[in-house]
Every structure is written in C-alpha cells, then in structure tokens.
Amino acid sequence: MKRTFRICIAIALLLTPPALFALEHVNTTHHAGHRHAQAMAWAQDEQENEGDGKIVLDLGDDGKELKMEFVKIKAGTFTMGAKEIRDAAPHEVTISKDYWIQTTETTQAQWTAVMGSNPSTRRSADLPVTGVSWVDCREFIKRLNDKIADQLDGKTAGMPTEAQWEYACRAGEPGRWCFGDDQMLLGEHSWYDKNSGRLMHPVGKKKANAWGLFDMHGNAYEWCEDWYGPYPSETITDPTGPTNGEFRCLRGGSSNYSAHETRSASRNENRPSTRGHNFGLRVVLCQVPPPAGE
Numbered sequence: 001m002k003r004t005f006r007i008c009i010a011i012a013l014l015l016t017p018p019a020l021f022a023l024e025h026v027n028t029t030h031h032a033g034h035r036h037a038q039a040m041a042w043a044q045d046e047q048e049n050e051g052d053g054k055i056v057l058d059l060g061d062d063g064k065e066l067k068m069e070f071v072k073i074k075a076g077t078f079t080m081g082a083k084e085i086r087d088a089a090p091h092e093v094t095i096s097k098d099y100w101i102q103t104t105e106t107t108q109a110q111w112t113a114v115m116g117s118n119p120s121t122r123r124s125a126d127l128p129v130t131g132v133s134w135v136d137c138r139e140f141i142k143r144l145n146d147k148i149a150d151q152l153d154g155k156t157a158g159m160p161t162e163a164q165w166e167y168a169c170r171a172g173e174p175g176r177w178c179f180g181d182d183q184m185l186l187g188e189h190s191w192y193d194k195n196s197g198r199l200m201h202p203v204g205k206k207k208a209n210a211w212g213l214f215d216m217h218g219n220a221y222e223w224c225e226d227w228y229g230p231y232p233s234e235t236i237t238d239p240t241g242p243t244n245g246e247f248r249c250l251r252g253g254s255s256n257y258s259a260h261e262t263r264s265a266s267r268n269e270n271r272p273s274t275r276g277h278n279f280g281l282r283v284v285l286c287q288v289p290p291p292a293g294e
C-alpha cells in the first residue's frame with residue numbers, strides 16, 4: 001500500500017507541468033514575504049514599546065553596569081480585592097496616572113549597590129533581597145533616589161501602593177492569578193511552597209504576566225507603601241490606604257507560602273520594623289512624589 005502510494009507521488013511529480021512549480025514558488029515567496037512583513041511589524045511594535053514603555057536605570061559603580069528595569073503601567077480602572085480574601089472587599093479603583101514598576105523583585109545586587117551591605121541570609125546577586133523591614137525599604141528608597149537622581153528625569157522612586165501593586169499584578173486579569181483561575185498553571189508563573197523547596201530563587205526565571213512583570217506571585221513577599229486596613233467598599237481613585245496604623249502591607253505571597261497567599265488579591269501585613277526572612281520589595285517610579293504616609 002505504502003509502496004503504491006510512493007509510486008503514485010513519483011508519477012504525479014514527473015507529470016507536473018513546470019508552470020505549477022512556478023506557481024508554488026510564487027506562493028512560497030508570497031508567504032515568506034508576508035511572514036517577514038509580520039515580523040517587521042512586530043519588531044517595530046516592540047521597539048515602540050521599548051522606547052515608550054521601559055525605563056532602564058543603571059545602579060553600577062566604577063564603570064560596571066547594573067541594570068534596574070521598569071515597565072510603564074498605563075492609567076486605568078480595575079476591580080481591586082476578592083470576596084474570599086480577608087479585608088479585601090472587591091471595589092472599583094481608578095489609577096489616574098501612568099507609573100513605572102520594576103520588572104522583577106529588587107535583587108541583592110541592586111540593594112547592595114545602594115546600601116553597601118546585603119541583609120539576605122542566602123546570598124547571590126540575582127536572588128531577591130530579603131530580610132528587610134519596611135523601615136529598611138524606606139531607607140533604601142531614599143538612598144536610591146539620591147544615587148540615581150540624574151537618571152530620574154522628574155520621576156521619584158518609591159514603594160508601590162497596594163493599588164499600584166495589584167493593578168500591575170493582575171495585568172488586566174480579574175481572576176485569582178494573572179493567568180486566570182487554574183491553579184495547575186501556578187508553577188509556570190510562581191515559586192511557592194509546592195515547587196520552591198521553600199527557598200528564594202533568582203528573579204525573572206518564571207513566566208512574566210501580560211505586562212512583563214516577573215514573580216508577582218510568590219518568591220519574595222513585597223512590601224507596599226500602605227498601612228494595613230480593610231478596603232473601603234466605594235469606588236476610589238488612587239487609594240493610599242489608611243492614614244495611620246500598626247502594620248504595613250505585604251503582597252504576592254512567598255516561596256514558603258501556599259498558593260492561596262500568592263493570589264493577586266491576597267494581602268498580608270506586618271510591623272514596619274519586622275525583618276521577615278522572606279520579605280523583599282519591588283520599586284515603582286512615579287511622576288509625582290509617592291505618598292508620604294508615615
């Protein structure tokens with residue numbers, strides 16, 4: 001059967017008029033040209049996004065480059081919170097101004113370049129910095145602003161508000177995680193208790209969310225600017241949390257926390273002076289000063 005089929009193909013090829021080959025060649029060329037045009041358009045889009053969307057700061061000293069990358073997050077409205085999460089009643093939040101958020105957790109190399117020391121227990125340049133309190137992060141932010149003043153172009157570095165953090169984490173996705181509700185996919189995006197060995201992992205190794213952000217779910221817990229408190233139920237613009245409190249917010253869960261804690265809406269809190277072994281941060285850049293909040 002197979003042999004007969006091969007013979008038929010051979011005869012068909014022998015009898016095929018050259019014109020048909022020519023037509024085939026034109027079609028192939030056309031398709032290749034189309035693919036090339038698509039690739040060019042994609043490259044141009046990427047370039048435009050690169051120019052418009054990204055900021056790359058250099059924290060290096062003595063001629064050594066140490067990049068810190070940010071993507072632009074455009075203003076918009078989303079539903080913040082989730083009904084199953086403690087103190088996180090869903091409510092509509094408008095982010096009225098564009099901002100930029102670090103694509104990864106702040107690394108030990110970046111922290112050390114600014115602070116001159118590394119508080120993390122397990123040390124490696126590309127691991128997220130951990131073992132830092134909210135107060136430590138405030139000091140880091142202050143020194144970071146000084147160190148890179150000539151690169152900021154009118155922007156100010158800060159910790160994200162919870163609203164800025166969650167808006168960026170969701171990247172337009174209303175479900176439990178940035179990829180939707182299927183927990184089976186969590187391991188592709190996140191280091192959490194089931195796949196991390198309960199250790200921190202180098203930043204940026206899992207899949208990014210739709211806006212190009214890594215490790216929003218899991219790996220290092222991320223300090224946010226706000227005092228902790230239940231959300232308001234009404235619609236709100238640019239929320240900055242309660243005006244005072246006892247605890248500051250942490251978001252995104254961690255490599256030694258459960259899947260539930262890594263959800264986009266999940267919240268945690270701790271005293272501003274607590275240096276949790278899994279507590280880190282991620283930096284935002286805003287065109288206006290971040291909230292004072294202390």
Ligand SMILES: [Ca+2]
Pocket residue numbers: 105215216217218219220221222252253
């Ligand atoms: Ca994280």
